[in-house]
Amino acid sequence: MRHFLPSGWSLIRAYAILVYVFMFLPVVVVVLLSFNASQFGSFPMTGLSLRWFEALWQNEAVLRAFRTSFLLGTLTAIISTTLGVLASLAMVRYQVPGRNLIAVVLIAPILIPEVVLAVALLLFLQVLGIPKSFFLLLMGHVIFTLPFVILVVQARLVGIRREYEEAALSLGASPRQTFFAVTLPLLAPAIFAGMLFAFTISFDDITGTLFWKPGGVETVPTQIFAMLRHSISPEINALGTVMIVLTVGVPLLGAAIARRMAMKRGG
């Protein structure tokens, strides 16, 4: 079905292709340059080499940043998804009085600019005597990722019908048995999606992290940021490529697993 004259539609298509190029060009250049053999990590490329990935592998600071980011992302995902799934269950399954207000409260952390959230949390915990620490970083990441988890999990929960649980209950299962044998397996894809989302956001965050991180602790984004301040070295491009593979690969892999989980259930 044509919506414009053929020429009009091809114009829109050409325009859209240009937008795609705009979105992808810088990313492609990062990946390309990370395999550059030349000394300076810039054009013209003199050949292909893995030397920058090797240099990365031997860079103790970068490896430490990766460990910190993984630990932080994993803990954030667990806590944030636990809170988020419980809240989503309440919002989707029950008639809560004042639900519109509660819905706004639950997504408040993304309605408030992250800088403001970062300042408020930092100053408040400092006054309580909790200094900049991994704990502060974790609390910050939990509160910042929670709304995203709730939005994703709610969207998935709406699709799960309550009849399955009612059937189990009417067939004599206890509420506890019903939860573990019926509800939890049905929830698994939603929980999984929430954790993935929280992990990715946490792994990528820099705005709040720069406020909350204690001196000497770096996550991958703040490590890249610190490296950028010196100069743009080819190592950063290699690190960028690793990040691209991780942040794109992990959700894609996750989507594939979620689809398999859903298919198993259906079949």
Place this chain on the structure above:
Amino acid sequence: MSVEARERRQPWILLSPALTAITLLLFIPLLFIVVYSFWLRTAVGGVEVTFSTQNWQQALTDPFYRYILFATLRIAFVTTIFCAVLGYPAAYFIARARGNRTILLLLLMLPFWISYIIRTMSWINILGVSGALNTVMLSLGIVDEPVQMLYNEATVILGLVHFLLPFMVLNVYVSVEGIDRSLEDAACSLGATRFQAFREVTLPLSLPGLAAGGLLCFVLAAGTYITPLILGGPRDAMFANLVFEAIITQLNWPMGSALSLLLLLVLGAVVAVYNHFMGMSQLSRGLA
């Protein structure tokens, strides 16, 4: 306990961890920095508990702060316009394409998943002195020596547009997708051209999506401080940079509190205007 009472208590039990976390880690800290913004920093770097409007007076009247505030709003506004101009046709194309729309949308959303800092710094590889563009221009003989194209307001906007465009595309896509195609066909059968049908039917119906995308782009752009640090020059600071400076570099927490609250108030006013005209429901639809 009766079944009904249990049923009534259940959602609150489920909600309480999340609501407690948000209260303790967001609302109370926010109230706290309101108080903090009326305190003063002492000469030795401590904090004097008092009630003084000095921070607020300075935040509101200092010409430098005001200049940065206007620069921030200008950058956010221009970024939003570019996102709309680039994003709307692309989203329209995806929503009306005959091919696999999910794949097309996912493809455009892919950079969205790529690390923000990587995407921001990647422009250095394109526009830098030894970047791709200079290499091409040198080899074609367009320029004799490399041109520094980075570190100005334009590159800050470029970086922000690249970062925020997916938000716009997603919101416009959701609303165009929701418009019944037969409406355009009906307009055409009544004698409108395809373009008229688009202008009179589809465009007005998709405005809520455009507005939601625009709001997200504006608010997120106005709250950033990383992009100007990476792609801007020394004079391209945005308002969030002032907050970062005050809190992290100068350790002037009362001033930092006042500045961050001012940013919150300004952006809150923008959101309130949006809410007055559009309501918040479109926004959560685009986010989920």
